[in-house]
Amino acid sequence: MPAPSLQVARPHIPAPVTLPPGDRRRVLARAEHWVLAGVLFAAYTVVSVGRHRHMAGLSWDLGIFEQVVRAYAQLRTPVADLKGPGFIILGDHFSPVTALLAPPYRLFPSPVTLLVAQAALFALSAVPVTRAAARLLGRRGGLALGLAYGLSWGIQRAVDFDFHEICFAVPLIAFSLEALARRPRAALWWALPLVLVKEDLGLTLAAIALVIAWRACGSSPRTVRYALGVAVFGVAAAVLVLTVIIPSFNTAGGYDDWTKVSDAGSPFDGLATKLRTLAWLLVPTTGLLALRSPLVLVALPTLGWRFLSGDEHYWGTDWHYSAVLMPVAFLALTDALPAVRHSTHAWLCSYTVQLPVAIAAAALALTTSLPLAQLTGTEVYRKPAAVSGVERLLARIPDDATVEANIGPISRLASRCRVFWLGDTQGAAPEYIALENIGDRYRDPVGYARQLHPFAEYDIAGETGGYVLLQRRAAAGG
Incomplete structure (x- = not known):
């Protein structure tokens, strides 16, 4: 009798799961704003870190913030010796939010950590802008405005100018204004941390809250009450910080920037520059249509203190001062377009239909003269x-040494030395003096060191690439 044949069942291999075309489009749409943010993050990082790699810092700000974050990372008082030996930074500007960078800095103690974090925060702010625009204008319109926002001149200028605490404010404002129309209470929560970013942003918080109260008037009395309460809190926080907290840490017992307003001349001084800044804020970024949304009122506190100041640096479009205005302008435009x-x-x-693409095209065209244009060259990717x-x-220079320096050397020393600003050691003679001397500004470095510290002797320890390092001579018998 033949043996019975063994029947072996074939294993069932399930077919690949494929999403219906409609579902795939929805998944792609949800991911697009994050993809855009990722691309922007990479671009911002290359430009910002590239400037650092070239030792082409524009100011001492990166060094100051690194000293502060380093102190937080070591659980010390946030002292910035570049502002003066032992100067507590809370006596200059109230930005405790920078303590959030302490954990990553503890792991990666380098100024690059701050620059990468700033790039990430700026790129993150593109998510709510793109998402809000896509929800109100459609996928293509949303991507167009998101791209235009990411390439906006205010963001690019800030990316290129060292590190500043306002990088935390930009995404907070963007997420707050995105939520304003549909979730006003969430918008208030997003805006509340602004009081920890910088002393003037309590007024921006109040402006956001007042816009929410205006929008909710007649439809949600409870939201109006919440918003008005937050507005009062924002103003009170700004007053408290400016009149109590900062003066209590300031060695002079005041707020140094008051003089920039009290000593200012007429508000009409520099009127051409101020009008040009307004034009840059409203024309290439919004085609003037942002003026049709109450969200544009959120820009008034920042524009107010800048234009009332006697410091000309605040009036124009350079530096980082306009970064916080970019999410306001673009989300005001997004808010205005559907009604128009x-x-x-x-x-x-017809104008509004074509505007998102036109603004994106304008942003791309303007980028040829802005910092991100460096991405098309080769220099930004190389270290000279x-x-x-x-x-x-x-x-x-050994770790923990005391060094007196000007802008150039700061970014290579603040992570491991105690660095003072050149000419501001308050009589202390540091162990080293590091000078960026490109152009032979200091023709006699030793003589200049003698002028700074008449009772100490310095010798040149080395020179290269336009930089000079001087070392203090050991005292006789020391």
């Missing part, structure tokens, strides 16, 4: 040989 598209004027309807030589020279 239903205008009875045919030309206005001269910089490597300077780094080797500065590496001779």
Whole structure:
């Protein structure tokens, strides 16, 4: 009798799971704003870190913030010796939010940590802008405005100018204004931390809250009460910080920036520059349509203190001061466009339909003269040989040494030395003086060191690439 045949069942291999076309489009749409943010993060990082790699810092700000974050990371009082020996930074600006960078800095103690974090925060702010625009204008319109926002001149200027605490404010404002229309209480929660970013942003918080109260008036009395309460809190926080907290840490017992307002001349001083800044804020970024949304009122506190100041640096479009205005302008435009598209004027309807793409095209065109244009070249990706030589020279300085320096050397020393600003050691003679001397500004470095510290002797320890390192001579018998 033949043996029975063994029947082996074939294993069932399930077919690949494929999403219906509609579901795939929805998943892609949800991911697009994050993809855009990722691309922007990479671009911002290359430009910002590239400037650092070239030792082309524009100010001492990166060094100041690194000293502060380093102190937080070591659980010390946030002292910035660059502002003066032992100067507590809370006596200059109230920005305790920078303590959030202490954990990553503890792991990666480098100014690059601050620059990468700033790039990430700026890129993150593109998510709510793109998402809000896509929800109100459609996928293509949302991506167009998101791209235009990411390439906006205010963001690019801030990316290129060292590190500043306002990088925390930009995404907070963006997420708050995105939530304002549909979730006003969430918008208030997003805006509340602004009081920890910088002393003037309590007024921006109040402006956001007042816009929410205005929008909710007649539809949600409870939201109106909450918003008005937050507005009062924002103003009170700003007053408390400016009149009590900062003066209590300031060595002079006041707020130094008051003089920039009290000593200012007429508000009409620099009027052409101020009007040009307003034009840059409203024309290439919003085609003037942001003026049709109450969200644009959120920009008034920042524009107010800048234009009332006597410091000309605040009036123009350079530096980082306009970064916090970019999410306001773009989300005000996003808020205004749907209503304008239903205008009875045919030309206005046509204008609004074409505007998102036109603004994106304008942003791309303007980028050719803005910092991100460096991405098309090769220099930003290279570290100059001269910089490597300077780094080797500065590496001779031992860790924890005291150093007096100008802008150039600061970024290579603040993570491991106690660094003072050149000419502001309050009589103390540091162990080293590091000078960026490109252009032979200090023709006699030893003589200059003698002027700074008449009772100490310094010798040149090395020179390279336009930098000079001087070391204090040991005292006789020491």
